[in-house]
Amino acid sequence: MKNLKIKAARAAKDLSQDDLAKICGVSRQTINAIEKGDYNPTIKLCRAICRALDKSLDELFWEEDENE
Amino acid sequence: MKNLKIKAARAAKDLSQDDLAKICGVSRQTINAIEKGDYNPTIKLCRAICRALDKSLDELFWEEDENE
């Protein structure tokens, strides 16, 4: 499922996918894939994204239903 | 760095590493390695651990300082 929470938080900081990628030290494609929702980042990268966007893990990465 | 928070939450539920591993659908060695602290699980596994232990991502997996 798409992660719109990241997209929104990124928009709130006026950062492009590429900006966020550079701050987190990963490639733009990785950020794109995470927002697109078809994968499963490591906790370390999740923390980096949270720090960059001033959000908590629960705010950006919790999901009530693990499937679909 | 060691993750004592998981160890404590697991103890509070009286679960062995093996019990937790089975609930989360991973191997005992994976749980052991995460508690030992020398690696970087995926967010999906983190959520599974949180559900099993009734804790939030922030409670079990946030870290103030990413290094050491």
Added chain:
DNA sequence: ACATAATGTCAACTATATATTACATAAAGT
């Protein structure tokens, strides 16, 4: 002392997160 359960750890394997390069399209500015 013995048995059993829980943990630590290693080696070899498989699955998948992430990188790199590249190209196509969409949005926004001029």
Added chain:
DNA sequence: ACTTTATGTAATATATAGTTGACATTATGT
């Protein structure tokens, strides 16, 4: 219309998360 920036999406390659099997050690129980 043109240019630039942002995004979507492949293909191939590499690093590392997670598995499996095995053995040693440390509790805990009797």
